[in-house]
Amino acid sequence: MTLRVNVPDLAFAAFLVALGAFAFALASNLSVGTAAAMGPGYVPRGLAGIIMVYGVVLGLRAAFTGRQAFPGIAWRPLLLITAAVALFAILLPRAGLALTSLAVVICSGFAAYDVRLRENALLAVALAIFAVLLFVTVLGLPIPVWPQ
């Protein structure tokens, strides 16, 4: 495939424009005030505007200079680690730290291409016990250990 644009730069520029626009919209109900007595909206709107303009400039440059494809993404580690973190957020309030730790370690273990089933299971048990002992027993964090 022949590319005419610098895709990573263009993606970053698009991100800037989108973020700037979003922030500008969120800050649109805040009063700006004057330069001598700035309202809460003065600096946020100013920054959001600068970011949008900056993004447009970067984007134009990316569209006319260089040809570069977006670098490949290693989907397996990214998705599995994301999933493991999401599991933690969903499970912890319901299942407690011990079972959540098991699930997080097993799930994230599969992010490695050289995962070994039994080793991963043993690691999960060991880390779950360690996490409960360290964080709840020793450090005394107020985290439920078992399902309630």
Add this chain to the structure above:
Amino acid sequence: MDLIANLATGFGVALTPANLGFCLLGALIGTLVGVLPGIAPITTIAILLPFTFSLPPTSSLIMLAGIFYGAQYGGSTTAILVNVPGESSAIVTCLDGHQMAKQGRAGPALAIAAIASFVAGTIATLVIATASVPMSWLALKFNAAEYFSLMVLGLTGAVVLAAGAPEKAVAMVLVGLLLGLVGIDVNTGTPRMTMDIAELGDGIGFVPIAIGLFGIAELAVTLGRPRDHSLLSFKLSNLWPSWAEIRQCIPAMLRGTVLGSVLGVLPGGGAALSSFAAYALEKKWSRHPERFGRGAIEGVAAPEAANNAGAQTSFIPLLTLGIPGNAIMALMVGAMMIQGVQPGPQVMTAQPQLFWGVIASMWLGNLMLIVLNLPMIGLWVSLLRVPYRLMFPAIVLFCCIGTYSVGNTVFDIWAMLLFGVLGVFFYKVGAEPAPFILGFILGPLMEENFRRAMYLSRGDPLVFIERPISAVLLLMSLALLVILVLPAVKKKREEVFQE
């Protein structure tokens, strides 16, 4: 002598059994993560941050500082034995250190790296102790306009010295500043850009951002890369360098220390920059530059001295001005603020115990590192044999528990996840997260000082160039930017980061 009295106060604090313990713990954790490639000190500090909140402020800063300089020691071990830098400031140590190891001189290379770090650490501690007092006097003259300009300079420095494309670093600073403003406006009490989410009232959590960008994103990227480490076997018996080698290294160590101390103080400076510069200087200085890259022992001593000196003196702007010079110092600001300590020149006078205690602990930590690490090198090396697949699930779990424990809310976990995914995106498009985190920390401070300066000048923006100190700071920022766009410098800069 004030200096002696101050240091005495400091050692009094640092030598209490609890603080000695935290110093040792920090130094050991630092060495551990320094040795292990793929876990940067900044990631570790981010993950451990929440667990230090229950400690007294002094103890928590002592421990976090220990992680930072401990990592400088540990990073060199991996660089020398495996030819993989344990962390970024050890990249140049690979060049000559690994060559020495291949020639069977791994022992002397490791020993000289540790000795150089210790010498530099000792001198840098004295530099901090002497330079801090006048620096904080200067800072007390600062008004809102000066503070604003100083932060501009700090952010410019971070942009110039960021590893990636500078125009992307500028964008990252701006994005950081913007996200730093989310939350309730301190002047008016109006919630800003919170989308009516109650958890965002205090702003986007600093810990979820730091752990997401430096922990979760880093893991996802590292796991996608092929790993190939061949560990050199070496004997521990011939650890000591000869006297001739030590004599050869002393001037190199001292030059490295001086250079590192200066570069560490500069905004955007720190350990990695110092080691690059020191290596380049040694090579220029040497009568036999051809020896470099082939196992020259000065090529190990100078950068190792410089990175340790730079790591320590980068605390100076933080402790005296309250302005973080690099991303790790930004995390320290976060740690101090959560502890209820407002970083700034008043820390030294209002909390001398904390200030001098942390400084004294740095020297004690360096002493512990050299005493413990040389005999323990065998242990650290055996840790290198632990496969990464056994380590990273533990890191994922600790990232989650750490983030959760700050506010006991899963909202922070989702925020961490979002910033983890964003971090991967930033990595893929070549945008550095370090300028972002600096901008995020400085955002509210900059806005506050900007607003106050403009209020005092009745809306006249010329105030920033009418006040002399402020004008000088802004001129320095401008000079940095001009240097950056000069074609000759641009080329040189690319070469340096290439290596």
